[in-house]
Structure formats: structure tokens, C-alpha cells
Amino acid sequence: MTPSKYKPDVATPPGDTIQEMMKVKGMTTKRATEILDWPDGWVVDVMRGKRPIVFKMADDLARAFGFPPSFWLNLEANYRRTLKRLEKGE
8 A cells, every 4th residue: 555645734633633523512611522432622632733643532522423543543644643743844
């Protein structure tokens, strides 16, 4: 498989996707925190890209929103990779 040549000029945190899914479900941040069983502030931190999604969190997101953990982990990896590339000025 050939690596993609697509190089976005903006890093979009996985939290944008979470926020959209919450919106579709009419879910507040408080409700998402309860459903995900995360400590206070984590949902907001993930939405802002300040807290990375790790496997346990990806598993929680999969249960809450129906996409597999790999989906969430890939969003996180792509975000961090793009962020790093942009910070280097590439």
C-alpha cells in the first residue's frame, strides 16, 4: 500500500467528531461524561485536543457512539501526526 500524499493544512482533533456525534444525539458534555464514565473535564480536554485518546478511552467511545476503537485511535494518530508536521512548518 502506498502512503497517502494528502497533507492537510489544519490539524483537526478527534474531539470535533465527538462533538458532532454528541450534537446528533442531543447529548450535553455532562451527559457524555456520565455515559463515557470519564472524570470531569476529560470530554472537553479531548474536544480541544488537549488530552489524547488512548485505548481505554477509544473503547468507551466505541460503546457510546458505535464506531470501533480503531476509528478513534486512527483519528487521534492522524491528528497528532498532522499537528507535529504543522509545528515543524512542513
